[in-house]
Amino acid sequence: MMPLLPGATIGVLGGGQLGRMMALAARRMGYRVVVLDPSARCPTAPVADGVVVGALDDLAAAKHLAAQVDVITLDTEHVPADLLEALEPIAPVRPGAKVLRTIQDRLVQKQFLDALGLPQATWAPADDLEAALAKVGRPAILKVRRAGYDGKGQARVEPGVDPAAALATLRGEPAVAEALVRFAREVSVVLARGMGGEIRIYPIAENVHRRHVLHTTRAPAPMPATQRARAEGIAVTIAEALEHVGVLAVEMFELPDGQLLVNELAPRTRNSGHYTYGACATSQFEQHVRAVCGLPLGDPRALTGAVMVNLIGDLWRAGPPAWAAVLARPEARLHLYGKDAPAPGRKMGHVLLLDDDTDRALATAEQLIAQLEPT
Numbered sequence: 001m002m003p004l005l006p007g008a009t010i011g012v013l014g015g016g017q018l019g020r021m022m023a024l025a026a027r028r029m030g031y032r033v034v035v036l037d038p039s040a041r042c043p044t045a046p047v048a049d050g051v052v053v054g055a056l057d058d059l060a061a062a063k064h065l066a067a068q069v070d071v072i073t074l075d076t077e078h079v080p081a082d083l084l085e086a087l088e089p090i091a092p093v094r095p096g097a098k099v100l101r102t103i104q105d106r107l108v109q110k111q112f113l114d115a116l117g118l119p120q121a122t123w124a125p126a127d128d129l130e131a132a133l134a135k136v137g138r139p140a141i142l143k144v145r146r147a148g149y150d151g152k153g154q155a156r157v158e159p160g161v162d163p164a165a166a167l168a169t170l171r172g173e174p175a176v177a178e179a180l181v182r183f184a185r186e187v188s189v190v191l192a193r194g195m196g197g198e199i200r201i202y203p204i205a206e207n208v209h210r211r212h213v214l215h216t217t218r219a220p221a222p223m224p225a226t227q228r229a230r231a232e233g234i235a236v237t238i239a240e241a242l243e244h245v246g247v248l249a250v251e252m253f254e255l256p257d258g259q260l261l262v263n264e265l266a267p268r269t270r271n272s273g274h275y276t277y278g279a280c281a282t283s284q285f286e287q288h289v290r291a292v293c294g295l296p297l298g299d300p301r302a303l304t305g306a307v308m309v310n311l312i313g314d315l316w317r318a319g320p321p322a323w324a325a326v327l328a329r330p331e332a333r334l335h336l337y338g339k340d341a342p343a344p345g346r347k348m349g350h351v352l353l354l355d356d357d358t359d360r361a362l363a364t365a366e367q368l369i370a371q372l373e374p375t
């Protein structure tokens, strides 16, 4: 396969902030970018060479995009695998339909991980709720099989409450039940796998969620080398079994005894890898472009320690936050995604703090968020 060199056109399915940062990286390298998104005003649109407006399951719109590009990739796993398959004769799709089919349905993803012998929280299909809860115990978490993100499509079943009420909040969507994990912390491994099978792994990130939405990422996560090797080994096993091409993120729970459980997979760039854009020699966005274009992969090394803190729509409730406090700090990089509707819980941007002392950077992150809160 000949690599697609700068000048080629990359089609991106989904025009959110991941597509936007990918497009910025691609264009910096001299690629053209065309994006498919339901909104002409999506975050990727202002930085793309072209926009096709259409839903992510609109085959005609996706074919219209495919006809204009040399390779197709995505910024979300919620694109029907059948649609990707239909595009494959028009332009190469990376990652391909097979990877998406495995990842986009939580049940299939969990079966895949089980088949690899990788540790996960105890789980069961929620079709027979009583049987599922008998297996996973309580508290349990019900998760819709498809289209969940930022904790949407999840419901907790506490001991002693009617589980049917929790299930009803999922509006009849097929779901899986999982045991609630009492983890010590959450970590993620972001890696890239190239067309020839080569793999580059970023420093492991430690993630804190608030109300099910990622709040902060610290990288590198303080972690003994043997534990790091185990986490990396799990992620590499998954990337190879999927024959993935592009960036892959593997979320894990670390238990108090050090055991690692795989939580979920993302076949794309991920929020917990945003720190790479500013802290690493090659950002996850450039790396994804390199992988899907068949280029050699770049150096994933961190040039500095870093903390990323998300800017959630709630901060906008009295209008745009006053950025002066962020802008005044030389170690801070402000990223805003150009979203015009700041809804509560919506990811609007992030701040990256470059500091080898990541404990200090975590404290700074909290201080900055407090300063950005409307008074």
Ligand SMILES: Nc1ncnc2c1ncn2[C@@H]1O[C@H](COP(=O)(O)OP(=O)(O)OP(=O)(O)O)[C@@H](O)[C@H]1O
Pocket: 121, 141, 143, 148, 149, 150, 151, 152, 178, 179, 180, 181, 182, 186, 209, 212, 213, 214, 251, 263, 264
């Ligand atoms: N089994 C569990 N036990 C304990 N906490 C959990 C469990 N499952 C999920 N969580 C918490 O909820 C968060 C979101 O869950 P999960 O990653 O499954 O959902 P998501 O909506 O796909 O999130 P993302 O925004 O990462 O795509 C997790 O990062 C974790 O903090």
Ligand SMILES: [Mg+2]
Pocket: 251, 264
């Ligand atoms: Mg998650």
